[in-house]
Amino acid sequence: MIDVSQTINYKVFTLNRPNRVVIDLYQTEISSQLKTDREKGLIKKVRIAKNNRNRSRLVIETDDIVFYKVEKIAIGTNPNFRIIIDLKRSYDGSRRLTAASVNKANLIVAIDPGHGGKDPGARGSKVIEKDLVLKIAIRLKRLIDSEKGMTAFLTRSDDSFPCPGKAKNCSQRESLNERIRRAKEGNAHVLISIHADAFSDPNVRGATLYALPDSKKIPKGSNYKVMYHPKSKVKVKLNKGVSSRSFSRLRSSQVDAYDQSIDLGNFILQEMKRDVRVRKLSSREAPFAVLKSTQVASVLIETSYLSNKKDEAFLVNIKNQDKIAKAIVRGIKAYSSNIKRELSK
Ligand SMILES: [Zn+2]
DSSP: OEEOSSOOOEEEEEETTTTEEEEEEESOOOOTTOOOOOOOTTEEEEEEEEEETTEEEEEEEESSOEEEEEEEEEETTEEEEEEEEEEEEOSHHHHHHHHHHHHOSOEEEEEEEOOBTTBOOSBOSSOBHHHHHHHHHHHHHHHHHTSTTEEEEESOSSSOOOOSTTOSOOOHHHHHHHHHHHHHHTTOSEEEEEEEEOOSSTTOOSBEEEOOOGGGOSOTTSOOEEOOOOOOSOOEEEOTTOOGGGGGGOOGGGEEEOOHHHHHHHHHHHHHHHHSOBSSSSOBOOOOGGGOOSSSEEEEEEEEETTSHHHHHHHHSHHHHHHHHHHHHHHHHHHHHHHHHHHHO
């Protein structure tokens, strides 16, 4: 928070290496009472200096690329009596997934069967979405639990509509937030949401996978921006001073990673392609609520279209439900081995 005694002009921008938010305050003098000892959490260092006759510059160095927003509070005739710079972690989910994938100690997967209870989802001629996706989710959980170094849990394990607390009923939005909350509460490294679509055109068929880049996980209407990110093809690397020999207990703070939801999604899609008709060959971006958590990497799989006769016939067959679940597990494992390879380079 910066308090200023008179109306001023200011400018906020971000830089990298080191990551920093810079606030230029024009026509200002620095008060001797100014305190900059808030060097904790995301903040590594705060510097303030009058760097030319007209301008004071405040630099906040952060230990990571962050989301930031700037707000001002007006008092009397001063529109920017107090300038507030708010910082928020942005890539936690990606870093946690990366670390857990490398550790092979315990990768925790939250599986979210879409809809449930009062909300049936899409309707086919033989099956409704909420029942079908629960079956696939239970299958997937069993498969993951039988793998070494992986466990899974479900956001709903019966025909119920997940609601916060002991509430029996809630809105769609509350239910979606509750699913994310359950994933976080269970310390999930990844959230896999399972659906089966319907479309007005009965000829449309095939599976689609959705995931969001981390920079698009900013909540709607929150005014946060993502700090400038240097362009790079490397989405994952070890922090300085961390050796790949310590892989068995890599912590998320030791790795720099982003957009792992997209990468994981593409690995799952690659595997699904072998056994399932796939509509789009790479991950799609869509602003689904369950994909927006910055703390849990997440993908949403539309397994196929219940509005298409052939897709529905495929989906109701238990053997095919098994194929889908197995492809997802293979995708997660392929992602993990790839990350390990990338980080050992
Ligand atoms: Zn659905």
